[in-house]
Amino acid sequence: MNSLCSITFYDWLTENLDAFESGQGLFCPLHIALIIVMFLWFIALIVLAIKFPKFAKKFGAVLAITMVVLRIFRMIVQLASGKFTFVEVLPFQLCHMMCFLLAIIYFVKSTKFSLPVLCFAILGGVLTFIFGDYYYTNVPTFYIIESIILHFALPSVSICYICTRKPKYNAWSILEVPVVLAFMCAFASIGNAFYPERNYMYLVKNGLPFNFFPNAHFIFTYIIMAIIIVSIVLITWFIVKIIKQHISKNNIKNVEKTDVI
Numbered sequence: 063m064n065s066l067c068s069i070t071f072y073d074w075l076t077e078n079l080d081a082f083e084s085g086q087g088l089f090c091p092l093h094i095a096l097i098i099v100m101f102l103w104f105i106a107l108i109v110l111a112i113k114f115p116k117f118a119k120k121f122g123a124v125l126a127i128t129m130v131v132l133r134i135f136r137m138i139v140q141l142a143s144g145k146f147t148f149v150e151v152l153p154f155q156l157c158h159m160m161c162f163l164l165a166i167i168y169f170v171k172s173t174k175f176s177l178p179v180l181c182f183a184i185l186g187g188v189l190t191f192i193f194g195d196y197y198y199t200n201v202p203t204f205y206i207i208e209s210i211i212l213h214f215a216l217p218s219v220s221i222c223y224i225c226t227r228k229p230k231y232n233a234w235s236i237l238e239v240p241v242v243l244a245f246m247c248a249f250a251s252i253g254n255a256f257y258p259e260r261n262y263m264y265l266v267k268n269g270l271p272f273n274f275f276p277n278a279h280f281i282f283t284y285i286i287m288a289i290i291i292v293s294i295v296l297i298t299w300f301i302v303k304i305i306k307q308h309i310s311k312n313n314i315k316n317v318e319k320t321d322v323i
Contacts, residue, residue: 075204076143082199088271090197100191100214107218111225122222126165129215132208133161139204154253154262157186159246161212164219173229178242180220185291187216193270 073081086092111118140146153159160183167176190213196206223229250263258266268280275282 069201074201075139076145077199077203077205079199082201082203085197085199087197088193088195093197096210097192100188103214104217104221107221108225111222115226118222119226122168122219122226125215125222126168126219129161129212129219130165132211133158136205136208149253149256150260152253154250154260156182156246156250156263157190157213157216159249160186160216164216164223168219168223173227175238175242176223176229177231177235178239180223181239182243182246183216183220185288187213187220189287 069081072078107118137151140151141148153162160179163179164183167173167179191210194209194213196202196210199206202210247263247265250265253260253262254266261267261269264270264284268283270280270283270287273280273283274286
């Protein structure tokens with residue numbers, strides 16, 4: 063039985079699992095509490111970003127730089143530990159790719175190809191935070207802490223981008239999403255060809271703790287999850303649009319009444 067005092071800084075930094083005891087696992091009380099905190103934070107950030115766009119723009123920039131610096135440092139630590147090869151630390155995983163792509167689109171003026179990056183950054187960040195097991199050790203290692211910060215930052219930076227840049231998309235922009243996804247899957251497949259045990263972008267085996275169709279390919283589960291998430295987003299957007307139209311009509315009526323008086 064390993065005590066906390068027996069864990070060295072090197073064990074913590076490079077995640078030497080032999081030095082740690084087992085954690086509480088997925089959906090432990092701490093996990094559930096952090097999921098609730100995450101959603102409350104996103105709601106608060108949306109309100110804050112709308113009311114104070116200048117602050118939100120700077121805050122998003124700080125978050126973007128922070129997640130990139132931490133991710134690069136993580137890659138350096140992995141290489142230096144000797145447990146990973148150069149190919150293994152390359153950004154083959156979805157959120158690993160989004161870390162760099164989101165930072166790029168955040169600091170460029172053009173909003174081209176920003177829609178798929180925002181979609182996958184939010185999707186990857188939220189799903190990994192909900193279904194990712196960050197609780198497999200009794201003490202959070204550097205890798206765990208860095209990953210939590212990354213997946214917390216991806217949706218947060220996306221919210222700051224949307225609220226401050228207010229990008230406008232058309233029907234053709236939606237087609238960019240499957241195209242970019244196809245390129246990412248193709249790139250991840252290269253990594254899986256060298257290291258299939260890494261399961262980049264979870265293309266080798268199911269990355270979710272459940273499967274809607276146990277007797278069918280797990281890709282169907284991903285498709286159903288994507289449909290559910292897209293439906294929730296569209297319903298939310300539709301409700302917001304109706305509310306805005308209702309408020310706009312009431313404002314027009316109030317103006318007309320004032321003019322009559």
